[in-house]
Each structure stands twice: as structure tokens, then as C-alpha cells.
Amino acid sequence: MAAEFCRLGARVVVCGRTRESLDETVRRIDGELGEGRAFAVTVDVRDPESVAAMLDRAADLLGEVDGLVNNASGLFPIDAEKLTPGGFDAVVRIVLNGTWHCTSELGRRWLAAGRGGAVVNVLTPYAWTGAPGIVHNASAKGGVLAMTRTLGAEWAGRGVRVNAVAPGWMPVGGTDFLAGDPEIRRRLIDAIPAGRLLRAEETARAAAYLLSDDATYVAGEVLTIDGGHHLSKGLYEFMDELPGRR
Ligand SMILES: CCCCCCC/C=C/C(=O)SCCNC(=O)CCNC(=O)[C@H](O)C(C)(C)COP(=O)(O)OP(=O)(O)OC[C@H]1O[C@@H](n2cnc3c(N)ncnc32)[C@H](O)[C@@H]1OP(=O)(O)O
Numbered sequence: 001m002a003a004e005f006c007r008l009g010a011r012v013v014v015c016g017r018t019r020e021s022l023d024e025t026v027r028r029i030d031g032e033l034g035e036g037r038a039f040a041v042t043v044d045v046r047d048p049e050s051v052a053a054m055l056d057r058a059a060d061l062l063g064e065v066d067g068l069v070n071n072a073s074g075l076f077p078i079d080a081e082k083l084t085p086g087g088f089d090a091v092v093r094i095v096l097n098g099t100w101h102c103t104s105e106l107g108r109r110w111l112a113a114g115r116g117g118a119v120v121n122v123l124t125p126y127a128w129t130g131a132p133g134i135v136h137n138a139s140a141k142g143g144v145l146a147m148t149r150t151l152g153a154e155w156a157g158r159g160v161r162v163n164a165v166a167p168g169w170m171p172v173g174g175t176d177f178l179a180g181d182p183e184i185r186r187r188l189i190d191a192i193p194a195g196r197l198l199r200a201e202e203t204a205r206a207a208a209y210l211l212s213d214d215a216t217y218v219a220g221e222v223l224t225i226d227g228g229h230h231l232s233k234g235l236y237e238f239m240d241e242l243p244g245r246r
């Protein structure tokens, strides 16, 4: 996502806990586009002090911070009845609390300075459909959906826009191990009306739109990019078998 933003002309600060992977991302962007577009800053989004320090550093590096993408996440598949309180907490603290810490800290700074800004939260369609087997992450994403709509309305009148993207399956990062298995990949693709997995650049382009001035009247909205996946099958799988179809 950071690389695509840079290709579109932005300067970005990439954040996470692991210095090596951030440096690697910056090296790749430097290699493609030249130095000075991307910078690495470590942060733990679960910790409000770490978030404030990251935003201080980002402002030093970029001058002004115009946008925020809340992308950090964590999950492990598990039956709900086996999930411990600590396991539920571990995911919610990254996804829901982390999104809040970053959004509230930067939002406060923007409002105090009397300037606007744009936040894009990274959801998934299961934020509203639910997702058996990952109750921790689905609950946290559902909370972020409510946060998006609430702050989208609460801050729209003061120039701070809060929106979200809801990507479908991308064979990257935390899920590449799943979409990398040929059989799982085939079953996934079969269920997606668009007939293929999502490319990370397509998520980045959708987020870039929401961050841009083309979206100044868009507030509290979720842009779903899943090739129709969540609208298909499920309750209505039998529709494929109706007379006159296929
Ligand atoms: C199956 C469908 C998937 C669809 C996904 C499509 C959308 C994708 C969404 C994404 O979010 S992708 C991002 C995924 N990436 C990752 O999750 C990164 C790898 N994961 C982790 O690093 C960890 O799982 C974590 C969730 C981030 C937790 O890390 P943390 O260091 O905070 O955990 P611990 O201190 O080790 O443990 C805390 C707590 O959680 C319990 N726990 C941790 N892992 C598991 C596990 N695999 N199974 C069961 N329980 C686990 C652990 O036992 C601790 O609980 P307590 O002992 O304190 O009760």
C-alpha cells in the first residue's frame, strides 16, 4: 500500500513494530522511485505513548501529516469456545484499540490546529457479515466499522474525514499462507464472482481515493473491494441451480 501511494505521488511513513521489515519496505520504494518518498518509524499501536511519539516523528519527517491508514491487524483461526480472554484481548488491542489510539491522537492534533485530514481504516466484509473461526478479529473489525461511521459523522463538519476500505482476499501478508495453497486458492476463487483474488494495489488505489480531495464529501463510508464475494453464495448459493441458469 505504501509503495502504491508513493507511485501516486505521496510521501509516506511506514509503521509497525519490526524495524527490519519497515526498512525493507523503504528500501524497495527507494529502489523503484528514488530516496526521500518513504520513511520507517517503529510503533506499537497498542500503546498510546508509542503512537504519540510515532506521530511526532512523522510530522518531523513529512512536515505535515495529511492522512492516516489504520492497517495493523492480527488474528489466528480458533473455535470461539477455545479462545482465552488473553487471546481475545491480544487481537482486539491491536485492531480496535490500536485504530482508536492512532485516530484519536492524530484527530485531536488536526482539530486543535484547525486543519483537516483524512483517515482510512482497513476493514474486511466480515466486519458486518461475521466470520466463524475468528470471533476476536471479526468483533474488533465490527468495532472499527462503528468507529468509522461515528467519527465520520462527528468530525465531518470540522474537515476531518473518517472512512474505510473493506478488501476481499489478497494473497499477501497475514493470509498468503492460505491463498498460497492451490486447493484453497481454487475454492476461494470459485466463490468470488469476479473470478480472481484481489491485488494489494487495488486496495491501495481505493484507499488513495478516500484520502484524496476527490473524496471531500465522503464521510463515514465503507468502500468494499471484494469482487462481489460477500454478496454471493452464502444464503443464496442455491440460486446457481435455478432453472435457466448456467
Ligand atoms: C481464517 C480466515 C482468515 C480470513 C482473513 C482475511 C482477512 C485478514 C485479516 C488480518 O488481520 S491479516 C493479519 C494477520 N496477521 C497476523 O495475525 C500476524 C501473525 N499473528 C500474530 O502475531 C499473533 O497471532 C497475534 C494475534 C498478533 C498475537 O500476538 P501477541 O504477541 O500479542 O500474542 P501472545 O502474547 O503470544 O498471546 C496473547 C494471547 O493470545 C493467545 N494466542 C496467541 N496465538 C494463539 C493461537 N495461535 N492460538 C490460540 N491462542 C493464541 C495466547 O495464548 C495468549 O493468551 P493467554 O495465554 O494470555 O490466555
Ligand SMILES: NC(=O)C1=CN([C@@H]2O[C@H](COP(=O)(O)OP(=O)(O)OC[C@H]3O[C@@H](n4cnc5c(N)ncnc54)[C@H](OP(=O)(O)O)[C@@H]3O)[C@@H](O)[C@H]2O)C=CC1
Residues within 6 Å of the ligand: 015, 016, 017, 018, 019, 021, 043, 044, 045, 046, 070, 071, 072, 073, 074, 094, 098, 122, 123, 124, 166, 167, 168, 169, 170, 171, 172, 173, 174, 175, 176
Ligand atoms: N490479506 C488479506 O486477504 C486481507 C487483509 N485485510 C486487512 O488488511 C490489513 C493488512 O493485512 P495483511 O497485510 O494481510 O496482514 P499482515 O499481517 O501482513 O500485516 C499486519 C501488519 O500489522 C502490523 N502490526 C501488528 N501488530 C502491530 C502493533 N501492535 N503495532 C504496530 N503494528 C502492528 C504488523 O507489523 P509488525 O508485526 O512488525 O508490528 C504488520 O505489518 C489488515 O488490517 C487486515 O485485516 C482485509 C481483508 C483481507
